[in-house]
């Protein structure tokens with residue numbers, strides 16, 4: 001599911017930013033693949049992507065890792081056979097920032113090539 005959120009810049013956050021309240025992040029969450037993503041305890045995004053096998057899961061993880069390095073905004077990965085679980089939040093503010101939703105939308109777009 002390609003969404004315009006994925007076209008937005010991954011704005012760098014500063015430690016002065018406040019974590020997004022639910023009233024603000026719920027509109028961003030609705031733009032993500034709702035079969036994949038949830039917000040956990042208002043603190044972080046958790047997503048699970050399915051794959052044919054381990055190699056596809058590994059290649060997806062690498063592609064997202066390259067994106068994270070480009071944007072300097074990094075997820076946590078749990079890589080296993082046929083599945084990648086991701087946690088995405090902004091460590092600097094210990095919560096959710098719009099950049100987290102932009103990254104998740106980019107991951108949805110990358111995953112389209114593995115579906």
Ligand SMILES: C[C@H](O)[C@H](O)[C@H]1CNC2=NC(N)=NC(=O)C2=N1
Nearest residue numbers: 072073074075089090091092093
């Ligand atoms: C030291 C380095 O600049 C910081 O850790 C950057 C890099 N990647 C990051 N990734 C995430 N998810 N949150 C951050 O606050 C963050 N900050």
